[in-house]
Amino acid sequence: MSLLNNAAIRSKTGFWPNNRGTIIGVAVLAVIIAIVPFTASSSMMNIAVFSMIFALPAIGLSLLMGLAGQVSLGQAAFFAIGAYTHAILLQKFEQPALVAAVGGVVAAMLAALLVGLPMLRLRGHYLALATLGLGFIVMIAVREWDFTGRTTGIYGYGRPEVFGIPIDNNGLFFWFVAPFVLIGLVLALNLTRSRAGRALSSVNDSELAAESLGVNTYALRVKVFTLSAGFAGLGGVFYAYQVQIVSPQVAEFHVSVELLLMVVIGGLGSVWGAIAGAFIVELLSEGLRELIPAIIPGATGEVQLIGYGLVLILVIILLPGGLYQVVKTAWAAIRRRMGKRADAASRPVPDGTADAGAGDVPTRAFGGLPGESAASAGTEGLDDTTDAAASAPRIPTVSTPIAAGEPILEVTGLTKRYGGVVAVDDVSFTVPAGRIMGLIGPNGAGKTTCFNMITGAIAPTSGTVRFLGNEIQGRKPHVGAEAGLTRTFQNLQVFSSTDVVGNVYMGRYRKGRAGILRGMLGLQGREQYTHEEVARDILDSMRLGDVAGLAAGDLPFGRQRMMEVCRALAAEPALLLLDEPMAGLSGHERELLATLLRALRDAGLTIVLVEHDVAQVMALADTVAVLDDGVLIAHGDPESVRNDPAVIVAYLGTDAEEAEAELKELEEQS
Amino acid sequence: MTDFLQLTVAGLSQGSVYALLAVGLIATYTVRHVVNIAQGDYATLAGLGSISLVTAGLPLPVAILIALVSVTLASVLIERLVIARVKNLTTLVSIILTLGVSTLLQAIMLLIWGAEGRRLPAFPGNDLTLGGVSIRSQELWMLGALVVVGGGVLLFYEKTRWGKALRASAEQPVAARIVGISPAVASVIAFAIAGFVGATAGVVSSPIYLSIWSGGLLLGLKGFVAAVLGGLVSFRAAIVGALLLGIIESYVAGYVASGWKDAVAFFILIIVLIIRPAGLVLRPNAVRV
Numbered sequence: 027m028s029l030l031n032n033a034a035i036r037s038k039t040g041f042w043p044n045n046r047g048t049i050i051g052v053a054v055l056a057v058i059i060a061i062v063p064f065t066a067s068s069s070m071m072n073i074a075v076f077s078m079i080f081a082l083p084a085i086g087l088s089l090l091m092g093l094a095g096q097v098s099l100g101q102a103a104f105f106a107i108g109a110y111t112h113a114i115l116l117q118k119f120e121q122p123a124l125v126a127a128v129g130g131v132v133a134a135m136l137a138a139l140l141v142g143l144p145m146l147r148l149r150g151h152y153l154a155l156a157t158l159g160l161g162f163i164v165m166i167a168v169r170e171w172d173f174t175g176r177t178t179g180i181y182g183y184g185r186p187e188v189f190g191i192p193i194d195n196n197g198l199f200f201w202f203v204a205p206f207v208l209i210g211l212v213l214a215l216n217l218t219r220s221r222a223g224r225a226l227s228s229v230n231d232s233e234l235a236a237e238s239l240g241v242n243t244y245a246l247r248v249k250v251f252t253l254s255a256g257f258a259g260l261g262g263v264f265y266a267y268q269v270q271i272v273s274p275q276v277a278e279f280h281v282s283v284e285l286l287l288m289v290v291i292g293g294l295g296s297v298w299g300a301i302a303g304a305f306i307v308e309l310l311s312e313g314l315r316e317l318i319p320a321i322i323p324g325a326t327g328e329v330q331l332i333g334y335g336l337v338l339i340l341v342i343i344l345l346p347g348g349l350y351q352v353v354k355t356a357w358a359a360i361r362r363r364m365g366k367r368a369d370a371a372s373r374p375v376p377d378g379t380a381d382a383g384a385g386d387v388p389t390r391a392f393g394g395l396p397g398e399s400a401a402s403a404g405t406e407g408l409d410d411t412t413d414a415a416a417s418a419p420r421i422p423t424v425s426t427p428i429a430a431g432e433p434i435l436e437v438t439g440l441t442k443r444y445g446g447v448v449a450v451d452d453v454s455f456t457v458p459a460g461r462i463m464g465l466i467g468p469n470g471a472g473k474t475t476c477f478n479m480i481t482g483a484i485a486p487t488s489g490t491v492r493f494l495g496n497e498i499q500g501r502k503p504h505v506g507a508e509a510g511l512t513r514t515f516q517n518l519q520v521f522s523s524t525d526v527v528g529n530v531y532m533g534r535y536r537k538g539r540a541g542i543l544r545g546m547l548g549l550q551g552r553e554q555y556t557h558e559e560v561a562r563d564i565l566d567s568m569r570l571g572d573v574a575g576l577a578a579g580d581l582p583f584g585r586q587r588m589m590e591v592c593r594a595l596a597a598e599p600a601l602l603l604l605d606e607p608m609a610g611l612s613g614h615e616r617e618l619l620a621t622l623l624r625a626l627r628d629a630g631l632t633i634v635l636v637e638h639d640v641a642q643v644m645a646l647a648d649t650v651a652v653l654d655d656g657v658l659i660a661h662g663d664p665e666s667v668r669n670d671p672a673v674i675v676a677y678l679g680t681d682a683e684e685a686e687a688e689l690k691e692l693e694e695q696s
Numbered sequence: 697m698t699d700f701l702q703l704t705v706a707g708l709s710q711g712s713v714y715a716l717l718a719v720g721l722i723a724t725y726t727v728r729h730v731v732n733i734a735q736g737d738y739a740t741l742a743g744l745g746s747i748s749l750v751t752a753g754l755p756l757p758v759a760i761l762i763a764l765v766s767v768t769l770a771s772v773l774i775e776r777l778v779i780a781r782v783k784n785l786t787t788l789v790s791i792i793l794t795l796g797v798s799t800l801l802q803a804i805m806l807l808i809w810g811a812e813g814r815r816l817p818a819f820p821g822n823d824l825t826l827g828g829v830s831i832r833s834q835e836l837w838m839l840g841a842l843v844v845v846g847g848g849v850l851l852f853y854e855k856t857r858w859g860k861a862l863r864a865s866a867e868q869p870v871a872a873r874i875v876g877i878s879p880a881v882a883s884v885i886a887f888a889i890a891g892f893v894g895a896t897a898g899v900v901s902s903p904i905y906l907s908i909w910s911g912g913l914l915l916g917l918k919g920f921v922a923a924v925l926g927g928l929v930s931f932r933a934a935i936v937g938a939l940l941l942g943i944i945e946s947y948v949a950g951y952v953a954s955g956w957k958d959a960v961a962f963f964i965l966i967i968v969l970i971i972r973p974a975g976l977v978l979r980p981n982a983v984r985v
Contacts, residue, residue, distance in 0.1 A: 097788055097791070097792065099791070099795070141966075144970045145966065145969075145970065147970065148969055148970070150786070150787065150788045151731055151786075151788045151790075151791055152969050154788060154791050155731070155791070155920065155924075155965065155969070156966050156969050156970075158917065158962075159917075159921075159961075159962030159965040159966050160962070160966065162914075162917075162958065162959065162962050163959050163962050163963065163966075166955065166956065166958055166959040167959070169955065170953065170955040170956055279913065280799075283795060283799060286792065286795070290792065318807070322807055324810075325806075325807050326810075326811060327806055327811045328803070328806065329803065329806065329807065331799050331800075331802060331803035331806070332799075332803030332804065332806075332807065333803075334796075334799050334800075334803075335796050335797065335798070335799035335800025335801070335802075335803055336796075336800055337796075338792070338793075338795065338796030338799065339778055339793065339797060339800065342782060342789065342792060342793050342796065343778065343781045343782055343793075346782075
């Protein structure tokens with residue numbers, strides 16, 4: 027095992043994917059592709075050719091659905107744009123073959139970029155229906171436009187030779203198109219594992235949390251949409267080449283349904299599944315076209331649709347994970363039977379419990395990475411400032427863009443109205459760098475609303491939020507996050523599709539660089555590896571190292587909360603906002619967290635925390651702000667706030683003396 | 697001017713079909729948060745079914761009645777056999793799922809009735825001519841069906857206790873239960889209504905617009921465009937939007953080119969979704985975190 031994997035690690039700056047299973051899979055597929063033309067019957071060959079052509083748009087769609095979490099019901103539109111552009115460039119403009127082919131792909135991507143820019147602001151089902159509309163518009167346009175040959179379409183162009191070889195039979199064409207599918211597959215697989223791919227799958231778990239770590243969801247989605255159209259366009263180019271006539275049929279809605287079916291059968295988001303799905307759907311289509319007229323005499327036309335409809339319904343009801351899920355389950359069962367206890371955690375951990383989660387490889391964020399110690403770059407950020415007390419955690423790096431005491435966050439006149447209700451009313455305060463500020467108040471006082479406006483989760487009705495001198499109110503959360511403002515959540519926002527280290531790794535997002543292109547080419551292994559090491563070190567320092575390989579959703583509540591803190595710290599923030607970080611923690615965990623927060627403050631980090639636990643805040647914070655009914659009623663050092671009569675009345679009822687007694691009691695308890 | 701008015705009349709009658717389908721879509725969306733792509737196929741199914749019954753010798757009213765009841769039952773069956781089977785059905789998954797239902801229904805219709813479009817005999821009545829504009833009696837039947845059936849559903853949902861409870865069941869299942877409606881029953885009722893409304897649209901429009909196996913998808917989508925104008929919740933806005941959509945399509949067909957008619961709805965859809973995804977009548981909802 028180690029040989030192959032180490033080799034993969036060393037070649038991680040190369041093109042090929044860095045996972046043994048993938049390499050074997052690609053190799054097997056390549057062998058199958060090489061021998062199919064020698065063995066398949068002519069009708070089977072036809073199916074094989076079209077499943078290769080349609081695998082390309084299906085791969086694109088599976089990236090869009092799996093990564094971007096968006097469903098397109100108009101993928102045929104981009105397929106058609108690629109096919110028409112290719113055919114028109116060949117037939118009307120007599121362009122060289124390569125120009126025509128590249129033109130087809132570029133046209134599809136340009137069209138996607140243009141419509142994607144406005145449409146990808148839409149959510150879920152609205153986008154699906156908008157793309158459906160787009161599909162119809164393209165179909166009607168090519169049918170009604172003289173330039174595209176109306177209902178007859180474009181024909182009468184030859185097949186350009188490839189390197190001097192005329193592609194004049196199905197076998198040669200199959201060998202011509204298959205390498206593109208293989209390369210497309212590898213690029214797509216690389217992308218799903220890349221920084222951008224991980225960011226997008228985090229968005230599917232929790233868009234808010236991902237954006238709060240600096241992920242610009244919208245920009246990534248536009249890019250994936252455009253990329254997905256590029257795959258569709260390439261499929262269209264090959265279609266036009268092979269069929270030698272492009273008519274409005276290629277843009278018809280049932281082509282989009284066919285592509286959707288391929289992805290659903292294969293398993294949402296599984297690139298391998300898309301290729302398998304393409305083959306199955308083509309096989310189903312051919313089979314039904316022969317079978318149904320045999321059963322029902324006189325049946326003509328699109329009779330294969332009955333199979334599409336049935337299969338689509340059955341897969342969603344009975345097998346929502348598609349083939350991918352079947353294979354995954356079967357594989358896990360085989361491994362269990364063979365008693366092969368996974369390759370355990372890739373890093374030795376103190377108590378060795380990590381392999382509990384190692385069986386389900388696909389959910390592990392970094393499956394197959396060996397335990398080579400990190401390059402020095404990985405640990406440089408982790409000054410071991412552990413003090414004598416063994417219980418104190420080591421401190422991750424924080425960024426200190428300005429001197430302690432200077433204002434890092436200035437909130438001025440912040441107001442939020444919901445209809446007639448004023449949730450937050452004209453709140454102003456300044457947080458100096460290197461301090462801990464506690465924001466307290468009774469239930470419904472507007473603490474979390476205030477918090478959400480500062481972090482960009484909601485836009486204020488009026489007022490400004492300045493972070494490091496820049497106004498960020500009303501901007502998306504990633505704007506503040508990129509500048510070093512990060513947060514945790516009262517209602518945990520865990521990325522449940524990945525493991526614990528995968529969650530903390532996402533915290534490193536803003537420290538990374540690699541984009542979609544580098545991700546697809548696999549040119550970011552070193553960067554990812556470094557960030558993974560940092561993430562593991564942070565987990566170790568917070569005593570979560572032993573669960574690094576567990577699915578994040580399986581952790582107990584308190585540890586999930588600690589994991590969120592780790593995730594936020596991994597971003598090396600300048601300002602950390604914690605929304606009720608103590609809630610749900612055990613006494614021991616609270617102590618650990620309080621110690622950590624003090625140490626972070628001493629290292630220069632600014633912290634704002636919203637808390638219910640008044641005693642904790644009073645003990646921890648340098649300054650305390652009190653909200654009541656959306657109004658800031660006190661702001662100062664803990665001592666003066668504690669004795670402020672307005673606070674006592676607001677916080678603990680109308681009777682000031684009784685309130686004071688209760689407050690004392692609370693403190694004594696802690 | 698006569699042309700213009702004539703096109704307006706044609707647009708209104710076509711718009712009444714979209715309006716009925718929009719009412720059906722909203723009926724299920726408000727209760728179940730399902731976007732039912734198969735809504736338009738109810739119309740073709742009822743149209744083709746009643747044509748066969750008339751051909752078999754049944755009187756027109758009987759044939760229509762049987763078709764309406766059967767399609768209503770079919771819709772309930774679809775709800776029980778397909779929709780209710782999926783746990784945690786999100787709106788997005790419901791689109792893919794009902795797309796499967798729609799494809800299946802279309803294929804079944806193709807196998808039973810073939811690829812040719814068919815026409816139901818016109819309903820009884822005399823055509824009118826008002827100031828040079830001719831109005832076919834069938835067009836009055838279509839508008840009448842919208843007023844009676846569409847208006848009836850609107851009143852049921854907005855005015856009756858049951859209707860209000862149905863609408864509440866999507867947002868507050870517990871509250872709806874207290875009134876005495878379980879979410880399952882609410883869902884069945886909503887799909888029955890959607891089936892009935894869709895079937896009505898199908899039989900009243902068949903004498904003019906034909907019934908063809910593949911026609912339902914486009915009809916349903918145009919109903920959806922109208923429903924989006926009402927933010928998928930307002931019956932009134934959707935009905936007005938549907939009539940406007942019919943009229944605009946009619947003008948495009950009359951003054952531009954009939955082939956482009958079908959593209960109009962989708963241009964409107966995309967523009968409205970981008971500018972005001974919450975519909976034209978509602979304020980965009982505040983996002984709560």
